[in-house]
Amino acid sequence: MGKIFQKPEALADVDTHYCPGCTHGIIHRLVAEVIDELDVRGRTVGIAPVGCAVLAYNYFTFDFQEAAHGRAPAMATGIKRVRPDLMVFTYQGDGDLASIGMSEIVHAANRGEKFTTIFVNNAVYGMTGGQMAPTTMPDQITTTSPAGRDTDEVGMPIKVSELLAALQTPAYIARQTVIRAKYIRKAKQAIKKAFTYQLEGKCFSLVEIVSTCPTNWGMTPIDSIKWAEDTLLPYYQLGEYKTPNGAG
């Protein structure tokens, strides 16, 4: 960790609407740092999802488009196909990507679209008010699983990185987290790798980031970090699931 710490240029100097302790802010900053380090701000287009990060377009200092729920990978496909010189990334949550947008992400990944997806997995719908997501843990209480997720009724949580890594085409699939400083360096490395592969013209890259949602989990930010570490990380194991040279 360096001794100097400042807001990256690619991050707008504004307050976000995110709840206290929400890890979106950290992930935004890491993306912005990588964009600064690769010096691609002037040719980057981000795609905001529907969900808590829908207003992400206000928090970066480069071009942005805003998608419908789950459709960001299709939009990124459209942009990247007609303007391959642009750096394109989607920023999606787990309701957006793993539920309503599962078709779009699977097909974009499988076609090997040359964009990057930042997939924020906090095991719950945020913006709509804490409903059950495809990534919600067994027995996890949400507003639409008040007795806890019943896996007999709705199945087990989807492991998106493992699922997408089963496809032959994608270049890079990794899962990291930002819940503690010791993980953040690896998360940033993964984001930087994903963007670098895109810059090199390699096909689809995705970084899943295990995150917290103190508000909808009904916990303090500190307790959320502990819960994520104890409950999410054993199930959503960190690591590289696919690299351009073979499995991670």
Next chain:
Amino acid sequence: MAKVLMKGNEAIGEAAIKAGCLNYFAYPITPQSEVAEYLAKRLPEVGGVFLQGESEVAVSYMLYGAAGCGERVFTTSSSPGVSLMSEGISYMAGAQCPVVLVNIMRGGPGLGGILPSQADYLQATKSIGHGDFRMLVFAPASVQEAVEMTMVAFPLAEKYRNPVMILGDGLIGQMMEPVEFPDDLRSEPTNKNDWATTGMDKRGSDRPNLVKSLFLDPEKLNEHNLMLKAKYERMQQDEVRFEPYNLDSEYKVLIVSYGTMSRVCRTAIDNLKADGLEVGMVRPQTVFPFPENAVYEATAKSGCNAVISIEMSMGQMLEDVQRSVKGRKEVHWYGKCGGEVPTPEEVMDVVRSLAD
């Protein structure tokens, strides 16, 4: 340029290329799949982008993304596919993305059938998706007209920053006619750097462009809706197109008909004229904006007893005709659906019954 004999669907694909659009995203559906098949071969020859999406839903967002970064882009589909795109079309309208959409209509509702129909009139002209928006909608009656409308659709989509639809039917798509591609209809996008995500370096700006349809502040959304409304009113002012037919005569009945159906009506009108009965027709070439003044003025003729909307749907355009006639004359309807096209004889019988 010499005329070539082409199938409607293929001619539409070539027209887009000739207009200067080299980006096409689509999903196969009868009766328009020939456009995709044609362009799968043709676009690579001219350095264009062809991509078969995983669904019409995805295709509509590929269009949104591509148009949102300022590039010309279009798709073709047919009724059930267009319904699937309707979500994305709403976003395109909200985010003001210029996209050209071709609907080669088939029968419905649901899967309906694969034969020609005009069953999507209300969907196209009133509300193709959620929210409060309109599209410029062209209704070609020949392959040549489909070509020319496709070619002018691109600069108009860019002028209004709005989706534009070519509303054809299965016959327009499937029939072969001699066509030419007028060189003077070729154009280039002009204003994209003002708004599209072209990349700040590319446009030499340090100000990000934002393509979005979200306005959480009610006052701002109201302003946005008012701005869109003003845009649709400008379309109504400036973009109405129609063809008058036999309106110089002392017609007893006025037909309003568009697309393939209007060709049958034209034959019926010619036959009735030979029999001594004059019938006039207003043929909308744009169905939004609808040529309401033209229809209203055409009902002023003193000998005109009745107005009839003849369409391959169960009385959809009828609502626009009634609105335009403003109660001045009785308004009737005749039509068939499901791929059945009324014959000239059927049209002649109906019109004769209204003439007295």
Next chain:
Amino acid sequence: MTHEHLVNRDKCKGCGVCVEACPKNVLALSEDVNAKGYFPAKQARPDDCVFCAICATMCPDVAITIREIADQAPTENKGGK
């Protein structure tokens, strides 16, 4: 060269993640609210700060900045030396 550690009181949402993360126990939450109505983080024991930047790394709101300064007398909001 020395460094200074700044907490932007009004950007801070008082989540306390930095307080928990700081290995030197430098930070604490204030007892008075900021403009947003949160109890922001403050340097309770600034002399213990080693400028490791872990707090800034963990801050979801980029409310913590660490920068190099020329040697001079400590100013308000400045931690350590």
